[in-house]
Amino acid sequence: MKALTICLMLCAGVASAQEFTTYKGHGGPIMGLDVSASGQLASASFDNAVGLWSNDRPTWLDGHGAAVNAVLFPGDGSIVSGADDFTVRRWRDSTSEVIGQHQGKVAHLAATPDGAVLASASWDGTIGLWGDVTATLSGHGQGVNTVAFSSDGATLYSGSSDGTIRIWDVASATAQGVLVTHGFGINEMIVGDGWLAYGAVDGGTRVIDLATGAQIKDFSLERRPILSMDYHPATDRIAVGDGHGYIMVIDSAAWRIAQDFRATRQGPVWALAYSKDGGTIHAGGIDDVIYAWPVALLDDFDPAIGAETRPFLRQAETMPNGERQFMRKCSICHALTAGPSRKAGPTLYGVFGRQAGTVPDYRYSPTLTGSDIIWNDTTIDALFDEGPDHYIPGSKMPMQVIAAAQDRIDLIAYLRTATTED
Known part of the structure; x- marks a missing residue:
């Protein structure tokens, strides 16, 4: 149940042993991860639970009636989760209340910088706003997979299986147009200072200028689909996980690929989260284990996810x-x-x-x-x-x-x- 630290002897001329950490205890694949401002790790799993990791041991938050897809620290001391049971739950002291209800699975969550407004993306085709602004946003033609707020919290972006990224004014809960028409489903988004990065079903990984809608950079590789993203502003690093088991690390200051790491022997990377200092990247996939690697040493490791792989693989x-x-x-x-x-x-x-x-x-x-x-x-x-x-x-x-x-x-x-x- 507790986190285990495993030493790997690195090959090809690296003399010393290095470490990655595994967090064990879930009973199903890892669907979502987040790290709080204090550095605490939370995990969402197919086993219907949220795991809250502290002192190398998990506290289980059980309340959802189906697989949990997303978990978020909104910054107010609570934890928020979204699941296949169509609900958004807020957790305080291991108890929860339903704060949002959809008509389809909840795929992703986001919060304004002050935590006052939460957004939930649902496969019912809508976005829910909860908190200081409460509304249901409709306009996508298919399920919504991902949401992200602007740095000031005034604008919300939503990505859908219909292949578009739409823009919404938060205060008025109104549509402001379409930023991207990609043609294939949008799975993931990250918003930075004046830019938006997204990942799509066809493997498209692109960066868009928020002011003009112009493409800044295309990082698409021959790997699909894109399934997870996270961003650490202080180190200018975007992590991108895909269905082929790779984690690509993009330097957002120079707009170049800094690292491209084979994270899994087989299977997807469904969840990513940087540590508070950006020195570690946490990842999860089809295993019931969370892995954490030192970012600086990613190129030195053999694939870890799948080392203790499920028998069906x-x-x-x-x-x-x-x-x-x-x-x-x-x-x-x-x-x-x-x-x-x-x-x-x-x-x-x-x-x-x-x-x-x-x-x-x-x-x-x-x-x-x-x-x-x-x-x-x-x-x-x-x-x-x-x-x-x-x-x-x-x-x-x-x-x-x-x-x-x-x-x-x-x-x-x-x-x-x-x-x-x-």
């Missing part, structure tokens, strides 16, 4: 088919062992013959609470044949369909063996 031919189906479809959310876990779903230990919705201490959706479904070969087959959204409408279980009948048979056979009570 092993070569498929090394697994029997039933195990492979479980690893691909179920392992992120469900454990096979007895007892509590930090995963997003209940343990499958002893699942055969169990009534749905009855694992102690797991918070089920109303649909499954009191359900009359008994898990057996027939009901598990139907679950994956029809998909959870059809078989159990209203369940928190994400859409998973296993179309081939033999794959379902093999999965059930594997579960029979792997979940049998001793």
Whole structure:
């Protein structure tokens, strides 16, 4: 549960050992990261929780009913999080209240410099404003993936799957036009002093002059999509994470690529956050581990994320088919062992013959609470044949369909063996 410091002997003529740090305890992939003004790290995870890291140990903030995608320190002593349960929550002393509600997942959060106004980007196509200004901003044609305020907090920028970045006046909550029409979905944005950097689904990584809309620089490489960004103004460094597992570091003073680091052996970089002093970059992805590297030494490290990779990332031919189906479809959310876990779903230990919705201490959706479904070969087959959204409408279980009948048979056979009570 505590953070572990791992020494790596560097190769190619580097004589001394260097260190990177891992933060362990989450039960699912890391979706979002933020660092407070005091240097505290917070993490958002697919396991439905926010992790607040202090003295090498996590405090778990449990309250969301689905995967948490974004976490933010707005600067007022609270923590704010947004999730797949469509809500924005504010946390104080491990308790929370819902301060915002959408009709789709909350993908990203931002705050004005004084923390007085929060913005939430949602896949329902809207931006929510919460705090001193409360409004719902509509205008994008598809889901909104990212939001960012100007340095004075007067202007909000929003990036969407519709390929545009739109401009909004915060005080009046009105649209001010379109800054960028990229053509592919905009996933990430960073606003600096007179410029905006964005990352897109097609790998586009560009910097735009906020006054004129002109392009300052194009840092697009043959890697896609862009999935995460963070900026440390004091060191003029922008970090960009992509689906190929790289972290590109851009020097915003000279507008050049300062470093290009292979962070993962396989899998995406979904979350990035600089330390308070800018000397460390925290990253997360498909593993349930947060990694932190010294920025100055990035070029000296071998890929770390994936070193303790999940079993489903092993070569498929090394697994029997039933195990492979479980690893691909179920392992992120469900454990096979007895007892509590930090995963997003209940343990499958002893699942055969169990009534749905009855694992102690797991918070089920109303649909499954009191359900009359008994898990057996027939009901598990139907679950994956029809998909959870059809078989159990209203369940928190994400859409998973296993179309081939033999794959379902093999999965059930594997579960029979792997979940049998001793």
